[in-house]
Amino acid sequence: MTEEKKQLTENQDSxxxxxxxxxxxxxxxxxxxxxxxxxxAILKKDPExxxxxxxxxxxxxxxxxxxxxxILDVRxxxxxxxxxxxxxxxxxxxxxxxxxxxxxxxMVTDQMKTGDTYDRIKPCIHVGILDFNFFENDTRCYHAxxxxxxxxxxxxxxxxxxxILELKKLPPExxxxxGIIQWMRFMSGKNRKDFAKMAEQNEYIKEAYECLExxxxxxxxxxxxxxxxxxxxxxxxxxxxxxxxxxxxxxExxxExxxxxxxxxxxxxxxNNLGKSADExxxxxxxxxxxxxxxxxxxxxx
Numbered sequence: 001m002t003e004e005k006k007q008l009t010e011n012q013d014s015x016x017x018x019x020x021x022x023x024x025x026x027x028x029x030x031x032x033x034x035x036x037x038x039x040x041a042i043l044k045k046d047p048e049x050x051x052x053x054x055x056x057x058x059x060x061x062x063x064x065x066x067x068x069x070x071i072l073d074v075r076x077x078x079x080x081x082x083x084x085x086x087x088x089x090x091x092x093x094x095x096x097x098x099x100x101x102x103x104x105x106x107m108v109t110d111q112m113k114t115g116d117t118y119d120r121i122k123p124c125i126h127v128g129i130l131d132f133n134f135f136e137n138d139t140r141c142y143h144a145x146x147x148x149x150x151x152x153x154x155x156x157x158x159x160x161x162x163x164i165l166e167l168k169k170l171p172p173e174x175x176x177x178x179g180i181i182q183w184m185r186f187m188s189g190k191n192r193k194d195f196a197k198m199a200e201q202n203e204y205i206k207e208a209y210e211c212l213e214x215x216x217x218x219x220x221x222x223x224x225x226x227x228x229x230x231x232x233x234x235x236x237x238x239x240x241x242x243x244x245x246x247x248x249x250x251x252e253x254x255x256e257x258x259x260x261x262x263x264x265x266x267x268x269x270x271x272n273n274l275g276k277s278a279d280e281x282x283x284x285x286x287x288x289x290x291x292x293x294x295x296x297x298x299x300x301x302x
Contacts, residue, residue, distance in 0.1 A: 007253040016195065016216045019208075020131045020167070022073060023228040024215065030055070031075040031211050037204020039076065039084060041180045042127055042163055047204060052079040075107075083107055088187075090131040095283050100126050104160055125161040129187060138217075141169035142180055181229040211250035262265050263287060264298050 017024040028034050032053060040047040056075040074086040089096065107124040128134075134216065135143070145162040147156045167188045175186065182198065186205050189195045194252060199209035215221050262284070270281040278299060282292055 008049055010098050013191060015222070016192050016224050017222075018190065019212070020088060020129075021225060021229050022088045022090070023139055023225050024212070025086075025187075026283065027215055027221065028211055029076075029086060031207065031212055034208045034211060035076060035184075037202070037207070038086075038183055039078070041183050042084075042125075044179065050078070053077065056083070072278075082125065083111075083122065084125040084127060086127045086129070088129050088131075092132045092134075092164060093284060094286050096128070096130075096134065099283065100162065101160075106160065121159060123158050123161060125163065127163045127165070129165045129167065129184075131167050134164060134166055139169060141166050141171065141184065163168055260291065260294065260298070264295055265290065267295060268299070 019025050019028060031037075035053045036047050036050045039053060040050045043050070054077045056077050058073065073088060076084045076086065078084065085103060087100075093099070104124055104126045107126075108121060112118075113120055143166075144161070146158050146161045146165075148154060149156060165184055167184055170181070170184055170188060173185065182201055182205060186195070186198045186208060189198060195209045195212060199206040215225070225284055233261050266285055267278070267281045269286070270276055271278065274285065278296060282295065287295060
């Protein structure tokens with residue numbers, strides 16, 4: 001075997017998917033034991049208490065024709081009727097909070113059908129796993145929130161809950177880490193050595209590592225993973241381009257027509273490469289409200 005072929009074989013053998021790529025994350029959540037371990041860590045319960053979880057359709061119902069569709073990453077039904085949406089978000093998104101609460105609210109209303117009474121509504125939980133810093137002035141890597149009294153901190157209702165995990169803020173590794181920090185450490189892993197070490201911590205993370213190994217050895221899934229990874233890289237390039245355009249806009253007044261054309265091109269790239277709707281693409285690249293109708297008209301004319 002030549003040195004070049006040997007190196008290629010070693011690279012193939014050492015390849016392992018990263019959970020921060022949403023394709024990989026969704027595949028991991030197909031495994032009931034992995035879901036059980038992660039959800040238990042988020043809810044601070046013993047995994048044995050999470051007796052049964054069921055994957056649900058990820059497209060939320062539209063009540064009226066003009067409503068936006070809500071498409072979730074991973075939607076899970078717990079045995080007690082609670083629902084959880086788990087989202088892996090690797091690129092910074094200016095309106096992430098607004099979108100998350102829109103989807104969370106839709107999960108609540110999605111439970112109601114004509115003739116139902118309000119006691120049918122069960123708690124809905126959104127879990128945002130972010131591979132970027134969302135709270136810039138806060139060093140904590142984990143936040144949990146629900147409706148509370150502003151003065152006393154007393155919980156008013158648990159019907160809407162949100163958990164935010166910022167992977168970039170993980171503190172230096174320490175001994176005897178437990179719960180959600182272990183899982184955040186796992187999701188931040190970058191190589192087999194990292195994952196193998198973490199697999200020793202508990203049986204649920206071990207199961208997740210074994211799933212990673214199987215997926216990484218599957219040629220079809222590997223191609224899907226690499227295609228999704230390429231789309232994410234392209235998206236980062238589009239966002240960088242959008243920022244440059246924004247800076248250029250501030251320096252070069254009087255070129256509004258050219259600016260709109262550039263916005264339209266970036267918007268089409270996001271729609272084609274990321275499979276987003278026109279509204280979602282405009283959210284991602286930060287199009288101002290005043291420009292949106294004109295861009296939609298231009299899109300229809302093409």
